[in-house]
Every structure is written in structure tokens, then in C-alpha cells.
Amino acid sequence: MSELFDLAGKVAVVTGGAGILGRGFCQVLAAHGARVALVDVSEASAREAAETLNAADGTDIFPVVCDVSDPHSVKSMVEAVVKRFGRIDILHNNAATKSRDLLAFFEPFETYSADVWREIMSVNIDGMFLVAQAVGKQMLAQGSGGSMIQTASIYGVVAPDQRIYEGSQYMGVAINTPAVYSASKAAVIGLAKYLATYWASHNIRVNVLTPGGIESGQNDVFRQRYSNRVPLGRMGRDNELHGALIFLASDASSYVTGQNVIVDGGMSCW
Numbered sequence: 281m282s283e284l285f286d287l288a289g290k291v292a293v294v295t296g297g298a299g300i301l302g303r304g305f306c307q308v309l310a311a312h313g314a315r316v317a318l319v320d321v322s323e324a325s326a327r328e329a330a331e332t333l334n335a336a337d338g339t340d341i342f343p344v345v346c347d348v349s350d351p352h353s354v355k356s357m358v359e360a361v362v363k364r365f366g367r368i369d370i371l372h373n374n375a376a377t378k379s380r381d382l383l384a385f386f387e388p389f390e391t392y393s394a395d396v397w398r399e400i401m402s403v404n405i406d407g408m409f410l411v412a413q414a415v416g417k418q419m420l421a422q423g424s425g426g427s428m429i430q431t432a433s434i435y436g437v438v439a440p441d442q443r444i445y446e447g448s449q450y451m452g453v454a455i456n457t458p459a460v461y462s463a464s465k466a467a468v469i470g471l472a473k474y475l476a477t478y479w480a481s482h483n484i485r486v487n488v489l490t491p492g493g494i495e496s497g498q499n500d501v502f503r504q505r506y507s508n509r510v511p512l513g514r515m516g517r518d519n520e521l522h523g524a525l526i527f528l529a530s531d532a533s534s535y536v537t538g539q540n541v542i543v544d545g546g547m548s549c550w
């Protein structure tokens with residue numbers, strides 16, 4: 281059975297690999313035998329994340345700096361990964377951004393800046409397009425299929441319950457889920473479905489991993505209000521996404537494409 285989930289001999293690229301969830305994604309892919317490129321826009325974070333993971337687990341995770349919203353940077357990233365590992369079999373298209381200006385990111389819809397909207401879209405969906413395009417070309421050239429996983433969000437599937445944000449904070453800032461985040465994540469799901477049929481004849485499978493809210497430093501008010509909306513009664517832990525990721529990345533999901541695996545404690549079922 282464990283062979284089904286074995287990634288030995290495979291090369292995986294994880295964008296946003298230095299983020300809260302990305303580090304664990306790189307770690308679990310490497311633990312299942314993949315050679316992993318940890319891709320992030322921040323050189324310092326990418327290097328630090330790879331060094332920390334490699335020191336802990338004796339892995340050889342390869343940090344690559346890349347701005348996924350920049351086609352030239354994406355092309356160089358793919359070249360660097362292929363130069364290092366020779367091929368790419370798994371793409372975890374996972375990077376997303378909050379604006380550099382957190383207050384502008386959480387601005388109410390009525391006064392939301394078009395510039396901030398475009399800034400978010402340029403990473404959350406344009407970035408996924410550019411990386412899928414560049415890695416897809418590489419997979420096509422290799423001729424042996426591949427697996428792409430794109431991280432969406434529960435708020436690309438259902439709308440947020442606005443009542444949970446009263447008194448809620450994250451990193452000391454009053455929070456909400458801006459419309460641009462929902463819109464970008466819904467687009468991620470549409471792109472994955474499109475590519476699933478587009479590349480099906482080449483056995484490049486494309487699926488979505490949709491996390492619900494994962495605990496990562498939100499305040500107690502938010503945690504409690506969010507948890508009240510979840511059938512399992514709590515927020516998720518980052519490692520609770522790992523089983524679904526390995527399933528989608530490996531041959532265990534060889535007949536699964538164009539699907540959205542929702543890991544949300546049941547939140548979207550009522």
C-alpha cells in the first residue's frame with residue numbers, strides 16, 4: 281500500500297514554499313521521497329526555510345528565488361530546478377499574497393483600491409497561470425505526465441460569514457476576508473479544472489487542495505468564532521493538509537483529475 285504514496289524519483293516544485301503552510305508541504309513531499317525545490321519571492325526566507333528543514337530532516341530541499349507574477353523570473357526558476365534535478369514531476373502551485381500594505385489588504389470593499397486588487401490577483405491567479413504554463417511545458421517535453429496541485433481556499437468555494445470578524449485580529453491587525461481573496465481563489469479552482477481537461481491526454485493531472493482556516497496566530501476571538509462555524513468544532517492544523525497533498529501528488533490519485541479536495545473540518549457542508 282505504501283508504494284501508492286511513494287514519491288521516490290520524483291521532483292516537486294512548491295511555490296510559496298517558505299510560508300506558514302509551504303514549509304510543511306516541502307517537508308512532507310521530501311519525507312515521501314521527492315526531491316523538492318522550495319520556491320519563494322523572498323531570498324532570505326527561501327534560504328532560511330530550506331536550511332531549517334534540511335538541518336532537521338537531513339533532506340536536500342533546494343531553495344529557489346522567484347516572483348511568480350513575473351514571467352522571466354518563473355522561466356529562470358524552472359530552468360534552475362531542471363538544471364539541479366533534471367526534471368519536474370509535481371507542481372504545488374501554492375504561493376499567495378496579502379498586500380505589502382496589510383491595512384490596504386483588509387480595507388472594506390466599498391473603498392478597496394484597484395491597485396491592491398491587481399497586486400493580489402497578479403500573484404494569486406496570474407502567478408498560478410505563469411507557473412503552471414512554464415512547468416506544464418517542461419512536463420510536456422518530458423512526456424511522462426505529472427501532477428499539479430493548486431492551493432485554493434475555502435473562501436473560493438463558499439462566502440465568509442462576515443459575523444466571525446467582529447473583534448478578530450491577526451498579527452495585531454483587524455481582519456476580514458477581502459473579496460479579492462475569494463475571487464482569486466475561485467479563479468484558482470476554475471484554472472485547475474480547465475487545465476485538467478486540457479492536459480488530460482498527456483496524463484498531466486491537475487487538482488485543487490482547498491484548506492479551511494488553519495491555526496496560525498489568530499486571536500482567541502477569531503478562533504472561537506471560526507470554530508463555532510465548523511462541524512468538527514475547531515480550526516485545522518497545518519499537518520492535516522499533508523495527507524491530501526501526498527494523495528494528490530502521488531500515484532494514489534492516478535485516476536483523479538480536475539477535483540477539489542476540501543480539508544475544512546466540514547465547514548462547507550452546511
Ligand SMILES: NC(=O)c1ccc[n+]([C@@H]2O[C@H](COP(=O)([O-])OP(=O)(O)OC[C@H]3O[C@@H](n4cnc5c(N)ncnc54)[C@H](O)[C@@H]3O)[C@@H](O)[C@H]2O)c1
Pocket residue numbers: 295296297298299300301302319320321322325346347348349374375376377378403407431432433434490491492493494495496
Ligand atoms: N493559512 C491558512 O489558514 C490558509 C487557509 C486557506 C488557504 N490558504 C492558502 O494556502 C497557501 C499558503 O498559505 P500560507 O498560510 O502558508 O501563507 P503565507 O503567507 O504564510 O505564505 C505564502 C508564501 O508565498 C510567498 N509569496 C508571496 N508572493 C509571492 C510571489 N510573488 N512569488 C513567490 N512567492 C510569493 C510568500 O513570501 C510566502 O512565503 C496560500 O495559497 C493561501 O491562500 C491558507
